[in-house]
Amino acid sequence: MANIEPEDTETTLPRRQLGRLLRDARATTGMNLDQAAALVQWSRPTLSRLERGETEKVRVTDILALCEAYGLDEDTTAVAKGLATQAPAKSWWQAYSDLIPAWANLFVGLESSATSLTTFQPLIVHGLLQTADYARALDRLHFPDDTEHELERRIRVRTQRQHILTRSRHPAEMSIVLHENVLRTVVGTPRLMAAQCRHVADVSTRDNIDVRVMPFHAGLPLGAAVPPFTIMDFGSDARSTQVVEPAQVYCEGYAGSAYLEKRTDVVKFRQAFRKLQRASLDARPSRDMIREIARRHESQG
Structure with a gap:
Protein backbone atom coordinates (compact mmCIF):
# COMPACT_ATOMS: atom_id res chain seq x y z
CA MET A 1 0.00 0.00 0.00
CA ALA A 2 1.37 3.43 -0.90
CA ASN A 3 2.17 5.85 1.88
CA ILE A 4 -0.27 8.73 2.11
CA GLU A 5 1.53 11.85 3.18
CA PRO A 6 -0.32 14.31 5.43
CA GLU A 7 -0.60 17.87 4.26
CA ASP A 8 2.08 20.28 5.41
CA THR A 9 1.28 21.91 8.72
CA GLU A 10 2.50 25.09 10.35
CA THR A 11 4.14 23.09 13.13
CA THR A 12 7.90 23.16 12.73
CA LEU A 13 10.56 20.81 13.97
CA PRO A 14 12.09 23.00 16.72
CA ARG A 15 8.67 23.57 18.31
CA ARG A 16 7.74 19.90 18.11
CA GLN A 17 11.07 18.89 19.61
CA LEU A 18 10.68 21.44 22.39
CA GLY A 19 7.17 20.16 23.06
CA ARG A 20 8.39 16.58 23.31
CA LEU A 21 11.22 17.55 25.64
CA LEU A 22 8.82 19.35 27.98
CA ARG A 23 6.19 16.62 27.77
CA ASP A 24 8.74 13.96 28.71
CA ALA A 25 10.06 16.16 31.54
CA ARG A 26 6.56 16.62 32.94
CA ALA A 27 5.85 12.88 32.72
CA THR A 28 9.05 12.18 34.65
CA THR A 29 7.79 14.31 37.52
CA GLY A 30 4.48 12.44 37.60
CA MET A 31 2.48 15.65 37.11
CA ASN A 32 -0.55 15.81 34.85
CA LEU A 33 -1.29 18.76 32.58
CA ASP A 34 -3.51 20.52 35.12
CA GLN A 35 -0.91 20.30 37.89
CA ALA A 36 1.95 21.48 35.69
CA ALA A 37 -0.07 24.33 34.19
CA ALA A 38 -1.03 25.55 37.66
CA LEU A 39 2.64 25.77 38.68
CA VAL A 40 3.33 28.38 36.01
CA GLN A 41 -0.14 29.94 36.10
CA TRP A 42 -1.14 28.73 32.66
CA SER A 43 -4.33 27.14 31.45
CA ARG A 44 -4.33 23.45 30.65
CA PRO A 45 -5.00 24.04 26.90
CA THR A 46 -2.05 26.46 26.69
CA LEU A 47 0.39 23.90 28.07
CA SER A 48 -1.14 21.16 25.96
CA ARG A 49 -0.63 23.20 22.78
CA LEU A 50 2.99 23.85 23.75
CA GLU A 51 3.64 20.14 24.29
CA ARG A 52 2.13 19.34 20.88
CA GLY A 53 4.36 21.92 19.21
CA GLU A 54 1.42 24.05 18.14
CA THR A 55 2.37 27.30 19.88
CA GLU A 56 3.40 29.86 17.27
CA LYS A 57 5.32 32.16 19.60
CA VAL A 58 7.28 30.80 22.53
CA ARG A 59 8.64 33.08 25.25
CA VAL A 60 11.97 32.06 26.71
CA THR A 61 10.89 33.20 30.19
CA ASP A 62 7.96 30.76 30.06
CA ILE A 63 10.21 27.89 28.99
CA LEU A 64 12.70 28.64 31.76
CA ALA A 65 9.85 28.69 34.28
CA LEU A 66 8.72 25.24 33.14
CA CYS A 67 12.28 23.91 33.23
CA GLU A 68 12.60 25.12 36.81
CA ALA A 69 9.24 23.62 37.76
CA TYR A 70 10.32 20.25 36.34
CA GLY A 71 13.73 20.39 37.99
CA LEU A 72 15.67 20.11 34.73
CA ASP A 73 19.45 20.37 34.87
CA GLU A 74 21.45 23.17 33.28
CA ASP A 75 22.32 21.26 30.11
CA THR A 76 18.73 20.25 29.37
CA THR A 77 17.51 23.75 30.18
CA ALA A 78 20.06 25.14 27.71
CA VAL A 79 18.74 22.82 25.01
CA ALA A 80 15.15 23.90 25.73
CA LYS A 81 16.15 27.56 25.63
CA GLY A 82 17.96 27.04 22.34
CA LEU A 83 14.90 25.42 20.79
CA ALA A 84 12.64 28.21 22.07
CA THR A 85 14.75 30.93 20.44
CA GLN A 86 15.57 29.15 17.19
CA ALA A 87 13.71 30.33 14.10
CA PRO A 88 12.30 27.48 11.99
Whole structure:
Protein backbone atom coordinates (compact mmCIF):
# COMPACT_ATOMS: atom_id res chain seq x y z
CA MET A 1 0.00 0.00 0.00
CA ALA A 2 1.37 3.43 -0.90
CA ASN A 3 2.17 5.85 1.88
CA ILE A 4 -0.27 8.73 2.11
CA GLU A 5 1.53 11.85 3.18
CA PRO A 6 -0.32 14.31 5.43
CA GLU A 7 -0.60 17.87 4.26
CA ASP A 8 2.08 20.28 5.41
CA THR A 9 1.28 21.91 8.72
CA GLU A 10 2.50 25.09 10.35
CA THR A 11 4.14 23.09 13.13
CA THR A 12 7.90 23.16 12.73
CA LEU A 13 10.56 20.81 13.97
CA PRO A 14 12.09 23.00 16.72
CA ARG A 15 8.67 23.57 18.31
CA ARG A 16 7.74 19.90 18.11
CA GLN A 17 11.07 18.89 19.61
CA LEU A 18 10.68 21.44 22.39
CA GLY A 19 7.17 20.16 23.06
CA ARG A 20 8.39 16.58 23.31
CA LEU A 21 11.22 17.55 25.64
CA LEU A 22 8.82 19.35 27.98
CA ARG A 23 6.19 16.62 27.77
CA ASP A 24 8.74 13.96 28.71
CA ALA A 25 10.06 16.16 31.54
CA ARG A 26 6.56 16.62 32.94
CA ALA A 27 5.85 12.88 32.72
CA THR A 28 9.05 12.18 34.65
CA THR A 29 7.79 14.31 37.52
CA GLY A 30 4.48 12.44 37.60
CA MET A 31 2.48 15.65 37.11
CA ASN A 32 -0.55 15.81 34.85
CA LEU A 33 -1.29 18.76 32.58
CA ASP A 34 -3.51 20.52 35.12
CA GLN A 35 -0.91 20.30 37.89
CA ALA A 36 1.95 21.48 35.69
CA ALA A 37 -0.07 24.33 34.19
CA ALA A 38 -1.03 25.55 37.66
CA LEU A 39 2.64 25.77 38.68
CA VAL A 40 3.33 28.38 36.01
CA GLN A 41 -0.14 29.94 36.10
CA TRP A 42 -1.14 28.73 32.66
CA SER A 43 -4.33 27.14 31.45
CA ARG A 44 -4.33 23.45 30.65
CA PRO A 45 -5.00 24.04 26.90
CA THR A 46 -2.05 26.46 26.69
CA LEU A 47 0.39 23.90 28.07
CA SER A 48 -1.14 21.16 25.96
CA ARG A 49 -0.63 23.20 22.78
CA LEU A 50 2.99 23.85 23.75
CA GLU A 51 3.64 20.14 24.29
CA ARG A 52 2.13 19.34 20.88
CA GLY A 53 4.36 21.92 19.21
CA GLU A 54 1.42 24.05 18.14
CA THR A 55 2.37 27.30 19.88
CA GLU A 56 3.40 29.86 17.27
CA LYS A 57 5.32 32.16 19.60
CA VAL A 58 7.28 30.80 22.53
CA ARG A 59 8.64 33.08 25.25
CA VAL A 60 11.97 32.06 26.71
CA THR A 61 10.89 33.20 30.19
CA ASP A 62 7.96 30.76 30.06
CA ILE A 63 10.21 27.89 28.99
CA LEU A 64 12.70 28.64 31.76
CA ALA A 65 9.85 28.69 34.28
CA LEU A 66 8.72 25.24 33.14
CA CYS A 67 12.28 23.91 33.23
CA GLU A 68 12.60 25.12 36.81
CA ALA A 69 9.24 23.62 37.76
CA TYR A 70 10.32 20.25 36.34
CA GLY A 71 13.73 20.39 37.99
CA LEU A 72 15.67 20.11 34.73
CA ASP A 73 19.45 20.37 34.87
CA GLU A 74 21.45 23.17 33.28
CA ASP A 75 22.32 21.26 30.11
CA THR A 76 18.73 20.25 29.37
CA THR A 77 17.51 23.75 30.18
CA ALA A 78 20.06 25.14 27.71
CA VAL A 79 18.74 22.82 25.01
CA ALA A 80 15.15 23.90 25.73
CA LYS A 81 16.15 27.56 25.63
CA GLY A 82 17.96 27.04 22.34
CA LEU A 83 14.90 25.42 20.79
CA ALA A 84 12.64 28.21 22.07
CA THR A 85 14.75 30.93 20.44
CA GLN A 86 15.57 29.15 17.19
CA ALA A 87 13.71 30.33 14.10
CA PRO A 88 12.30 27.48 11.99
CA ALA A 89 14.88 26.19 9.53
CA LYS A 90 15.76 22.91 7.88
CA SER A 91 19.23 22.84 9.34
CA TRP A 92 18.47 24.31 12.75
CA TRP A 93 20.62 21.69 14.54
CA GLN A 94 23.79 23.12 12.96
CA ALA A 95 23.17 26.50 14.54
CA TYR A 96 22.98 24.92 18.00
CA SER A 97 25.77 22.38 17.79
CA ASP A 98 27.54 24.28 20.57
CA LEU A 99 24.56 23.68 22.86
CA ILE A 100 23.85 20.12 21.82
CA PRO A 101 26.85 17.79 21.91
CA ALA A 102 27.07 15.22 19.13
CA TRP A 103 26.45 12.28 21.49
CA ALA A 104 23.17 13.79 22.64
CA ASN A 105 21.94 15.66 19.58
CA LEU A 106 18.20 15.98 19.25
CA PHE A 107 18.01 13.51 16.40
CA VAL A 108 17.96 10.90 19.15
CA GLY A 109 14.71 12.42 20.43
CA LEU A 110 13.05 12.05 17.05
CA GLU A 111 14.49 8.61 16.44
CA SER A 112 13.33 7.29 19.81
CA SER A 113 9.76 8.40 19.09
CA ALA A 114 9.58 6.92 15.60
CA THR A 115 7.47 3.86 14.91
CA SER A 116 9.33 3.12 11.69
CA LEU A 117 12.63 4.10 10.12
CA THR A 118 13.40 3.92 6.41
CA THR A 119 17.13 4.31 5.83
CA PHE A 120 19.80 4.40 3.16
CA GLN A 121 23.46 4.13 4.15
CA PRO A 122 26.11 4.28 1.40
CA LEU A 123 29.24 4.60 3.54
CA ILE A 124 29.07 3.31 7.13
CA VAL A 125 26.94 0.96 9.17
CA HIS A 126 23.91 2.76 10.60
CA GLY A 127 24.25 3.62 14.29
CA LEU A 128 21.34 1.38 15.24
CA LEU A 129 23.15 -1.61 13.75
CA GLN A 130 26.69 -0.88 14.94
CA THR A 131 28.57 -3.09 17.35
CA ALA A 132 30.29 -1.36 20.25
CA ASP A 133 33.71 -2.10 18.75
CA TYR A 134 32.77 -0.65 15.36
CA ALA A 135 31.34 2.48 16.97
CA ARG A 136 34.41 2.87 19.16
CA ALA A 137 36.77 2.58 16.18
CA LEU A 138 34.83 5.29 14.32
CA ASP A 139 34.59 7.61 17.31
CA ARG A 140 38.30 7.39 18.05
CA LEU A 141 38.90 8.88 14.60
CA HIS A 142 36.04 11.39 14.61
CA PHE A 143 36.64 12.61 18.18
CA PRO A 144 40.43 12.31 18.55
CA ASP A 145 40.55 14.57 21.63
CA ASP A 146 38.05 12.53 23.64
CA THR A 147 39.16 10.69 26.73
CA GLU A 148 38.40 6.98 27.06
CA HIS A 149 35.62 7.90 29.47
CA GLU A 150 34.03 10.22 26.93
CA LEU A 151 34.29 7.60 24.22
CA GLU A 152 32.54 5.07 26.43
CA ARG A 153 29.73 7.55 27.08
CA ARG A 154 29.21 7.77 23.34
CA ILE A 155 29.06 4.00 23.10
CA ARG A 156 26.50 3.79 25.92
CA VAL A 157 24.25 6.29 24.17
CA ARG A 158 24.54 4.31 20.92
CA THR A 159 23.55 1.16 22.77
CA GLN A 160 20.57 2.87 24.37
CA ARG A 161 19.43 4.09 20.95
CA GLN A 162 19.41 0.52 19.65
CA HIS A 163 16.85 -0.49 22.25
CA ILE A 164 14.05 0.87 20.04
CA LEU A 165 14.66 -2.06 17.70
CA THR A 166 15.12 -4.79 20.29
CA ARG A 167 12.61 -3.95 23.02
CA SER A 168 10.04 -6.65 23.66
CA ARG A 169 6.97 -4.41 23.33
CA HIS A 170 6.27 -2.52 20.11
CA PRO A 171 9.78 -2.34 18.69
CA ALA A 172 10.24 0.17 15.90
CA GLU A 173 10.35 -1.20 12.38
CA MET A 174 13.42 -0.58 10.26
CA SER A 175 13.85 -0.97 6.54
CA ILE A 176 17.42 -0.26 5.44
CA VAL A 177 19.45 -0.40 2.26
CA LEU A 178 23.18 -0.75 2.81
CA HIS A 179 25.53 -0.23 -0.11
CA GLU A 180 28.02 -3.06 -0.52
CA ASN A 181 30.73 -0.50 0.16
CA VAL A 182 29.51 -0.29 3.79
CA LEU A 183 30.31 -3.94 4.38
CA ARG A 184 33.65 -4.08 2.57
CA THR A 185 35.19 -0.89 3.94
CA VAL A 186 37.39 -1.91 6.86
CA VAL A 187 36.75 0.07 10.04
CA GLY A 188 39.24 -0.88 12.73
CA THR A 189 40.46 -4.34 11.71
CA PRO A 190 39.25 -7.13 9.42
CA ARG A 191 38.34 -9.19 12.50
CA LEU A 192 36.26 -6.30 13.86
CA MET A 193 34.51 -6.01 10.47
CA ALA A 194 33.79 -9.72 10.44
CA ALA A 195 32.01 -9.39 13.78
CA GLN A 196 30.14 -6.30 12.58
CA CYS A 197 28.94 -8.01 9.41
CA ARG A 198 27.78 -11.07 11.36
CA HIS A 199 25.89 -8.77 13.72
CA VAL A 200 24.05 -7.09 10.81
CA ALA A 201 23.18 -10.49 9.37
CA ASP A 202 21.89 -11.72 12.73
CA VAL A 203 19.68 -8.70 13.45
CA SER A 204 18.27 -8.90 9.92
CA THR A 205 16.49 -12.10 10.96
CA ARG A 206 14.25 -10.11 13.31
CA ASP A 207 10.70 -9.64 12.06
CA ASN A 208 10.89 -5.84 12.49
CA ILE A 209 14.19 -5.32 10.64
CA ASP A 210 14.57 -5.60 6.86
CA VAL A 211 18.14 -5.29 5.55
CA ARG A 212 18.92 -5.13 1.83
CA VAL A 213 22.35 -4.85 0.24
CA MET A 214 22.80 -2.77 -2.91
CA PRO A 215 25.69 -4.43 -4.75
CA PHE A 216 28.38 -2.56 -6.65
CA HIS A 217 27.00 -3.76 -9.96
CA ALA A 218 23.72 -1.91 -9.30
CA GLY A 219 25.49 1.29 -10.31
CA LEU A 220 23.70 4.55 -9.52
CA PRO A 221 19.96 3.79 -9.63
CA LEU A 222 19.03 7.45 -9.19
CA GLY A 223 21.60 8.77 -11.64
CA ALA A 224 23.29 10.72 -8.87
CA ALA A 225 25.07 10.18 -5.57
CA VAL A 226 22.68 10.08 -2.63
CA PRO A 227 23.62 11.10 0.92
CA PRO A 228 22.79 8.96 3.94
CA PHE A 229 19.17 9.59 4.93
CA THR A 230 16.50 8.33 7.29
CA ILE A 231 12.76 8.81 6.93
CA MET A 232 11.11 8.77 10.35
CA ASP A 233 7.41 7.98 10.72
CA PHE A 234 5.63 8.47 14.03
CA GLY A 235 2.45 6.45 13.64
CA SER A 236 -1.06 7.61 14.40
CA ASP A 237 -3.24 8.15 17.44
CA ALA A 238 -5.22 4.95 17.94
CA ARG A 239 -8.21 6.93 19.18
CA SER A 240 -8.45 9.34 16.26
CA THR A 241 -6.33 7.65 13.54
CA GLN A 242 -4.72 11.05 13.04
CA VAL A 243 -0.99 11.20 12.33
CA VAL A 244 0.86 11.99 15.58
CA GLU A 245 3.51 14.02 13.77
CA PRO A 246 4.35 14.53 10.12
CA ALA A 247 7.14 12.32 8.82
CA GLN A 248 10.68 13.72 8.92
CA VAL A 249 13.66 13.16 6.65
CA TYR A 250 17.05 13.36 8.33
CA CYS A 251 20.03 13.82 5.99
CA GLU A 252 23.46 13.34 7.47
CA GLY A 253 26.40 15.59 6.72
CA TYR A 254 29.96 15.96 7.95
CA ALA A 255 29.59 19.52 9.27
CA GLY A 256 25.94 19.21 10.28
CA SER A 257 22.65 17.66 9.35
CA ALA A 258 19.42 18.75 7.70
CA TYR A 259 15.83 17.99 8.65
CA LEU A 260 13.30 18.07 5.81
CA GLU A 261 9.67 18.47 6.81
CA LYS A 262 7.76 19.43 3.69
CA ARG A 263 5.42 16.82 2.30
CA THR A 264 7.02 17.12 -1.15
CA ASP A 265 10.48 16.43 0.31
CA VAL A 266 9.26 13.38 2.22
CA VAL A 267 7.56 12.01 -0.90
CA LYS A 268 10.71 12.55 -2.96
CA PHE A 269 12.84 10.60 -0.49
CA ARG A 270 10.28 7.78 -0.26
CA GLN A 271 10.40 7.46 -4.04
CA ALA A 272 14.21 7.49 -3.95
CA PHE A 273 14.26 4.73 -1.33
CA ARG A 274 11.95 2.53 -3.38
CA LYS A 275 14.29 2.82 -6.37
CA LEU A 276 17.31 2.03 -4.21
CA GLN A 277 15.53 -0.96 -2.68
CA ARG A 278 14.51 -2.29 -6.10
CA ALA A 279 18.16 -2.14 -7.17
CA SER A 280 19.17 -4.14 -4.09
CA LEU A 281 19.22 -7.85 -3.36
CA ASP A 282 16.23 -9.41 -1.63
CA ALA A 283 16.42 -9.99 2.12
CA ARG A 284 17.68 -13.60 2.06
CA PRO A 285 20.36 -13.10 -0.64
CA SER A 286 21.42 -9.94 1.19
CA ARG A 287 21.92 -11.90 4.40
CA ASP A 288 23.89 -14.55 2.55
CA MET A 289 26.12 -11.89 1.01
CA ILE A 290 26.71 -10.20 4.36
CA ARG A 291 27.79 -13.50 5.91
CA GLU A 292 30.08 -14.28 2.99
CA ILE A 293 31.76 -10.89 3.34
CA ALA A 294 32.13 -11.60 7.08
CA ARG A 295 33.98 -14.83 6.26
CA ARG A 296 36.29 -12.96 3.90
CA HIS A 297 37.10 -10.38 6.56
CA GLU A 298 37.76 -13.22 9.02
CA SER A 299 40.20 -14.87 6.65
CA GLN A 300 42.13 -11.61 6.33
CA GLY A 301 42.30 -11.03 10.07
